[in-house]
Amino acid sequence: xxxxxxxxxxxxxxxxxxxxxxxxxxxxxxxxxxxxxxxxxxxxxxxxxxxxxxxxxxxxxxxxxxxxxxxxxxxxxxxxxxxxxxxxxxxxxxxxxxxxxxxxxxxxxxxxxxxxxxxxxxxxxxxxxxxxxxxxxxxxxxxxxxxxxxxxxxxxxxxxxxxxxxxxxxxxxxxxxxxxxxxxxxxxxxxxxxxxxxxxxxxxxxxxxxxxxxxxxxxxxxxxxxxxxxxxxxxxxxxxxx
Amino acid sequence: xxxxxxxxxxxxxxxxxxxxxxxxxxxxxxxxxxxxxxxxxxxxxxxxxxxxxxxxxxxxxxxxxxxxxxxxxxxxxxxxxxxxxxxxxxxxxxxxxxxxxxxxxxxxxxxxxxxxxxxxxxxxxxxxxxxxxxxxxxxxxxxxxxxxxxxxxxxxxxxxxxxxxxxxxxxxxxxxxxxxxxxxxxxxxxxxxxxxxxxxxxxxxxxxxxxxxxxxxxxxxxxxxxxxxxxxxxxxxxxxxx
Numbered sequence: 208x209x210x211x212x213x214x215x216x217x218x219x220x221x222x223x224x225x226x227x228x229x230x231x232x233x234x235x236x237x238x239x240x241x242x243x244x245x246x247x248x249x250x251x252x253x254x255x256x257x258x259x260x261x262x263x264x265x266x267x268x269x270x271x272x273x274x275x276x277x278x279x280x281x282x283x284x285x286x287x288x289x290x291x292x293x294x295x296x297x298x299x300x301x302x303x304x305x306x307x308x309x310x311x312x313x314x315x316x317x318x319x320x321x322x323x324x325x326x327x328x329x330x331x332x333x334x335x336x337x338x339x340x341x342x343x344x345x346x347x348x349x350x351x352x353x354x355x356x357x358x359x360x361x362x363x364x365x366x367x368x369x370x371x372x373x374x375x376x377x378x379x380x381x382x383x384x385x386x387x388x389x390x391x392x393x394x395x396x397x398x399x400x401x402x403x404x405x406x407x408x409x410x411x412x413x414x415x416x417x418x419x420x421x422x423x424x425x426x427x428x429x430x431x432x433x434x435x436x437x438x439x440x441x442x443x444x445x446x447x448x449x
Numbered sequence: 450x451x452x453x454x455x456x457x458x459x460x461x462x463x464x465x466x467x468x469x470x471x472x473x474x475x476x477x478x479x480x481x482x483x484x485x486x487x488x489x490x491x492x493x494x495x496x497x498x499x500x501x502x503x504x505x506x507x508x509x510x511x512x513x514x515x516x517x518x519x520x521x522x523x524x525x526x527x528x529x530x531x532x533x534x535x536x537x538x539x540x541x542x543x544x545x546x547x548x549x550x551x552x553x554x555x556x557x558x559x560x561x562x563x564x565x566x567x568x569x570x571x572x573x574x575x576x577x578x579x580x581x582x583x584x585x586x587x588x589x590x591x592x593x594x595x596x597x598x599x600x601x602x603x604x605x606x607x608x609x610x611x612x613x614x615x616x617x618x619x620x621x622x623x624x625x626x627x628x629x630x631x632x633x634x635x636x637x638x639x640x641x642x643x644x645x646x647x648x649x650x651x652x653x654x655x656x657x658x659x660x661x662x663x664x665x666x667x668x669x670x671x672x673x674x675x676x677x678x679x680x681x682x683x684x685x686x687x688x689x690x691x
Contacts, residue, residue: 272677279674283535283542290532293525300525307549387640394636398629408650432521435514 224289228298231281232358235302235309238274239354241267242312246350246413249320250343253406256332264320271313278306301427305357308416308423312350315409315416322402322409335403338385339410342378345371346410349417356421362428366441368421373438375414382407466531470540473523474600477544477551480516481596483509484554488592488655491562492585495648498574506562513555520548543669547599550658550665554592557651557658564644564651577645580627581652584620587613588652591659598663604670608683610663615680617656624649 245267252260282303285291291299326332349368356364383404390400419434422441426432431444487509494502524545527533533541568574591610598606628646632639661676664683668674673686 269677276674276677283538286528287535287538293529296525296529304549307546387643390632391636391639394633394639397633397636397639401629432518435511435518 224285224291224295227285227289228295231278231285231299231302234274234278234281235305236354236358238271238278238306238309239350239357241271241274242309242316243347243350243354245271245313245316246319246343246347249316249323250336250347252320253323253326253332253336253339256327256330258324258327261320261324261327264323265317268313268317271310275306275310279303282306297427301423304423305420308419312413312416315412319406319409322405326399326402329399329402331399331402335399335406338382338403339407342375342382342407342410345375345378346414346417349375349414349421353417353420353424357424360424360428362425363445365421365425365428366438366445369418369425369433369441370438372414372418375411379407379411466527466533466537469527469531470537473520473527473541473544476516476520476523477547478596478600480513480520480548480551481592481599483513483516484551484558485589485592485596487513487555487558488561488585488589491558491565492578492589494562495565495568495574495578495581498569498572500566500569503562503566503569506565507559510555510559513552517548517552521545524548539669543665546665547662550661554655554658557654561648561651564647568641568644571641571644573641573644577641577648580624580645581649584617584624584649584652587617587620588656588659591617591656591663595659595662595666599666602666602670604667605687607663607667607670608680608687611660611667611675611683612680614656614660617653621649621653 245264248260248267249264251257252264282299286296286299289295323332326335349371352364353368355361356368386400386404386407390397422434425441425444426434429444431440433441433444487506490502490509491506493499494506524541528538528541531537565574568577591613594606594613595610597603598610625646628642628649632642664676667683667686668676671686673682675683675686
């Protein structure tokens with residue numbers, strides 16, 4: 208009986224621990240949802256010339272920052288209390304790295320919203336939005352899929368996300384060249400084009416962070432750190448398993 | 450005797466553990482030294498129009514990335530094996546966050562070197578260097594002092610580093626306005642000015658990461674997370690203790 212009680216106790220602790228792991232994973236998804244909505248609002252502000260949405264996107268950053276601080280504390284507390292085995296520890300560390308990337312996405316999107324606000328003031332949203340519509344769609348999909356990959360432990364989807372970052376980089380360079388040509392042809396547009404340039408740069412950075420989130424998950428599932436490798440190496444790792 | 454033996458064993462483990470903690474702190478300083486040198490090389494490349502130094506700074510990034518991956522693994526292994534108490538755990542987490550900021554500094558400096566290379570090709574280094582000399586000196590000092598604060602557990606110095614980031618932001622805005630005016634006055638300089646703009650932006654980011662490093666140390670020493678607070682709050686925290 209004594210042994211059974213002890214087992215029940217261990218079981219109880221491990222159930223609590225699993226509940227805690229589920230909880231931080233759920234919080235990561237909630238935080239990801241906040242960032243996704245923030246990006247939607249910032250881009251909709253630009254599309255519709257809506258200053259109220261600019262403010263919504265800027266304010267959302269405080270909530271994102273708050274979640275980062277809270278989850279950081281929670282991850283440290285879980286490690287200190289539960290002294291998890293290596294595999295659980297890697298999950299907690301992957302989550303805490305993803306949290307840090309989401310927080311940085313929030314900062315970039317806050318910058319996007321600020322520059323959108325300036326473009327709205329200057330009545331220059333239409334052309335600017337056209338120039339970044341495509342890259343912003345690509346990046347929004349990367350963020351969503353990186354979170355889905357995390358939720359499903361899906362290394363294949365993580366690879367797809369990382370692969371798509373090359374497309375974002377191409378779009379970014381293309382849009383940037385077009386903007387520089389435009390500035391040279393009509394120097395009166397320079398100040399306004401600079402706002403568009405900062406937005407493009409921030410979108411490209413959000414894509415980088417989405418790629419990072421995908422790579423943290425890939426490492427967790429496949430045990431291969433691809434943070435400084437090419438997508439080809441991710442592909443080779445996937446191939447090895449099949 | 451048995452108890453003494455056991456004590457000796459515990460003592461031995463704790464000595465090993467302390468040696469491991471010392472080792473990752475030493476590695477953090479080595480990595481910091483690499484990044485400092487990388488920044489010096491990138492800026493010297495620009496000052497002296499030296500393409501070889503451009504390559505040195507770009508190559509250094511691989512070494513910085515390698516150290517990040519190695520230290521990341523090592524921190525995880527120490528936590529998994531030693532199951533450290535909360536205070537040691539916080540030290541390891543602070544080090545691993547500082548490592549991540551140093552790695553991102555390395556990326557930014559790699560970008561600085563790449564743009565310096567383009568300015569050298571275009572024979573436009575002199576003016577560009579003058580425009581960023583002051584901000585680059587400020588940022589280099591921030592990086593050095595953030596590492597010193599970490600090495601000495603010096604929260605006062607960490608506060609000084611964070612405070613100086615406001616100065617960097619002011620210099621950055623000033624230089625940026627001057628560049629935009631120059632582009633408007635002489636549109637032929639636009640492509641070249643864009644390289645200078647990217648360098649300035651990266652320098653400003655390196656300053657942000659130095660501030661982050663200082664804030665990780667501040668949290669470690671003072672137990673107050675100031676990552677999304679004003680420097681005034683850091684100052685208030687220091688005042689409370691005196």
